[in-house]
Amino acid sequence: MNDKTIATHNGKFHADDVFSIATLTHIFPSFNLVRTRDLNVIGEADIVIDVGGEYDPETGRFDHHQRGGAGQRENGIPYSSFGLIWQKYGLEICQGNQEIADAVDAGLVSTIDAIDCGHVEGVAQGISLSQTISMFNPTWQEDGDFDACFDEAVAFAARILTRFIASAAGGINAKDIVAEAIDNASDPKVIVLEQYTPWKTAVLTLAPEALFMVYPSQSGKWTIQAVPVELGSFEDRKSLPKPWAGLSDKAFKDITGLDDALFCHNGLFIAGADSFASIMKMAAMALQAE
Incomplete structure (x- = not known):
């Protein structure tokens, strides 16, 4: 050789x-x-x-x-x-x-x-x-x-x-993990991952009802992210509530009523909180928002 x-x-x-x-x-x-x-x-x-x-x-x-x-x-x-x-x-x-x-x-x-x-x-x-x-x-x-x-x-x-x-x-090895999370979701509109895993391809293919993804960040805090309409798109199936745009720290805590709320991106596609309980409350609020 x-x-x-x-x-x-x-x-x-x-x-x-x-x-x-x-x-x-x-x-x-x-x-x-x-x-x-x-x-x-x-x-x-x-x-x-x-x-x-x-x-x-x-x-x-x-x-x-x-x-x-x-x-x-x-x-x-x-x-x-x-x-x-x-x-x-x-x-x-x-x-x-x-x-x-x-x-x-x-x-x-x-x-x-x-x-x-x-x-x-x-x-x-x-x-x-x-x-x-x-x-x-x-x-x-x-x-x-x-x-x-x-x-x-x-x-x-x-x-x-x-x-x-x-x-x-x-990306390929993540598909099974994401597919299992989709199957186990108590609400098909909110998919929860126990650890961050590349999810967009699998969710866009397998979960037409999914609006938001919930997963832990590398720092151990929790994230909610809107599902885009397609790969590479900046348009989401449903954005986070408009009043949250660009808020962080006290202002974000006040508007959500959650004492561990962290931030919401101005683009309304991602937000964070310290605890899983709070991020799920954010998901519930986001689903109800117009």
Whole structure:
């Protein structure tokens, strides 16, 4: 395993080849990386990434620049080298969990593929992960070593990939916990979690009546949060009472009548209290409010 030679192109690099090599660091404890466009060297390599004009996973060839490309997903996003590598090794990296592998593909891999293949332009404002990787390249004003910069980018990408996998696994593993809380709710409009668990996807899918979530914060205090109408939306199924907006400490205690009430966000989507009893009283008031 340790004597494998992996080849990719030299010179300027992009997110797809960087993340491809980063992925392989999770598979092979060590390997000999060669960055070249020398076809003789490429032909001798065990695995070839993003160069060579061939896609054949059985022989370790993962290019997508040849005529006709290397296929596309059902949603139309073409595969770059990262997507091709993920098809081959993603399930293994995710310890055989297809749901996690698919989630990483949807959240990370396919986006990098789409940008690399020109399927999308990337983010309209701000900076994308693909652009971040590109900035590891030396600028025209620097006498940088492309290979050394590539190694830095791979180390960065490997860490990002690890965190994407952990995040995907956390969200997927949370589903059963949230589903049980939904089943056990005494009122389907208020779902109580015994510990904070990522809940939005499961609640939006499984609990159409749910309006508020109740859960402990990391500090041990209690939180009530409104359920959004959809993922990423700032509109809630039902907001907290309007008179609570932006209040905290004594003002919030006075208006709720709860001596351990803490705060309510001005956006009326989240509020807190010291005790579970008080947060449930807030939930009752929120349900009754117009």
